[in-house]
Amino acid sequence: MFLFEHGAPLLKQLSLLGAGALTTLRIFFLTLLFSLPLGLLIALARMAPQKWLNAPVKLFILVMRGTPLILQLIFFYFAPFYMLPEGLRFNISRFPTAIIAFSLNYAAYFAEIYRGGIESIPQGQYEAAAVLGFTKSQTFFRIILPQVIKRILPPISNEVITLVKDSALVQVLGISELFRVAKNEASRVFSTTPLFIAGLFYLIMNWIVTKLFEAAERKLSYYR
């Protein structure tokens, strides 16, 4: 078989790909960890009546959604050095850059999903909570947010699935995530097999993501 002819034992190849997959998983989980709560803050700022607050946030969302993520990765990597005046310049390492760019980018998308969800809750829910004496934060966290989460699960799952695949973009910074490792292996052994193994990994991961979201939707289906 091709793989063995070139002297690369399958096990060794799998362990290389496994290490790449681990990096992909780290990017995936860290991005979600930061972008999900950050997106909520951005959504709240976006909906604030104060123009000084919502206007810059609108611009932020426009830029983050309106430019390629791959370009944002490059920007965040070079900006601390090239955009700061001499004396303040610093170099940022690759992996944190990737997490920052991904978290900000996904937070912008999540923010708009949160906003859609929050604005779909009828005004009457706020009024009922107000006359019962709930505070604003009780109203938001106990009455509004649980209903929002149920409504936004499908669009959120879309983004999370995209994130699994987008993680391959960090290779532009030279990070050895799954796709880059697979590509290198593919050229080294002159075979497409590593790429298909990587493809299978993304597919399995998104199958798990899909199952998890299905389970979450089922769990919240006790009310309408």
Added chain:
Amino acid sequence: MEILKAENLFKSFVGTEDVVSGVSFQINEGEVVAVIGPSGSGKSTLLRCLTLLERVDHGSIFVAGKPMVTTSPTGRVTYVPEEQLRKIRLRLGMVFQNFNLFPHFSVLRNITEAPIRVAGMSPAEAESVALQLLAKIGLSDKAEAYPYQLSGGQSQRVAIARAMAMKPDILFFDEPTSALDPELTGEVLKVIRNLAAEQMTMMVVTHEMSFARDVADRVIFMDKGQIVEEGNPDTLFTTPTNDRTKAFLSNYHVNSGA
């Protein structure tokens, strides 16, 4: 004893005709007041001002003798500080036209959540209060149901129980049966009747004239943001003095007869 007093209330919105312009009245303990009048006459806006869902542009409101909002002779409107407003809010209950139950809570939790979180009642006590209220409105078997499983009439009865669980001094109803078909209207009106029999102080905005006539101690007729006529229901319905009241009531009888 007077439980609510409103003096010279004004409220308007940009771009709508629904306004309150110069409304004064008071409600005594145990009294049931029905507010009737054509659409856009400011009835609902008045109720929303009294329950702090809207802030008045002018005027004073006193709850159990204590000021909620006052207006100085120079026209400066002052609401009491937020922590006092919170206390006043607890004395006021509200039932909405569209029920506004919390869909993600069971019927029981819809009723117990505010007593526990806002009034600081123990969960056990809140639950026993809720179960008593459910028994009273004939929905003991629905404690574990969710709002989507209820009919409109059942939903509104739960909404009434939810408001009553906070033991308000006065309960406001904003067209409580307008979203219900006639068959379901009766079961909600029956619950309100029972509350009236227990001397619950209530102010009910309604289009149900026969209900207003039977249950209310006093009827207020509003038109164009003002109280045009008020009095005991027998007098107001049989011998209204104001022309606008006469016109409204005659229209109403034509409509309801059709």
